[in-house]
Amino acid sequence: KAGVTQTPRYLIKTRGQQVTLSCSPISGHRSVSWYQQTPGQGLQFLFEYFSETQRNKGNFPGRFSGRQFSNSRSEMNVSTLELGDSALYLCASSLGDSPNEQFFGPGTRLTVL
């Protein structure tokens, strides 16, 4: 069974640009959650999508948005990039039912210059 895949693995952008990250969940999983990981802040929850609907949302500004497609693949978009957005962005997939057992992808390392 293939694991969670994320593309691209590495990305370099400049301030003010926008970026789109992609996540393909494990086959059969309907929930995709996104996290931002930085050395000082740990794993911060961004949002979760389940069956194409945002089910949960963290405390990030509106520059961070996401969506999920009918095949459960998800994309995350960050507009007007800031230096502080440099981080490892992780997505995790789960069946979406109890318990919420999540499986993580390898992450996308975003560097904002």
Next chain:
Amino acid sequence: GENVEQHPSTLSVQEGDSAVIKCTYSDSASNYFPWYKQELGKGPQLIIDIRSNVGEKKDQRIAVTLNKTAKHFSLHITETQPEDSAVYFCAATKTSYDKVIFGPGTSLSVIP
């Protein structure tokens, strides 16, 4: 909302010794507590989990205990090996549709 604390933030042990990482949670309604291991350059990997109706769970050298009254749970690794060196995260969540809240992580170093 839920808050998860984790201690210690760093831990060094000699190979063969045991390692213990402790977490506390704030929401008494939380009922699922997973533990993740993150190696350098990789995403977190689920290594063990426990549900609120169970007090202890063991998988080879790894065990997790849960004290619902005190709202804390712990990860125990026995006979540590160098490949156990990684960052470990505890987490808590309430229901299938609730977000998972992670602790800040513990960097474990096993010294050969």
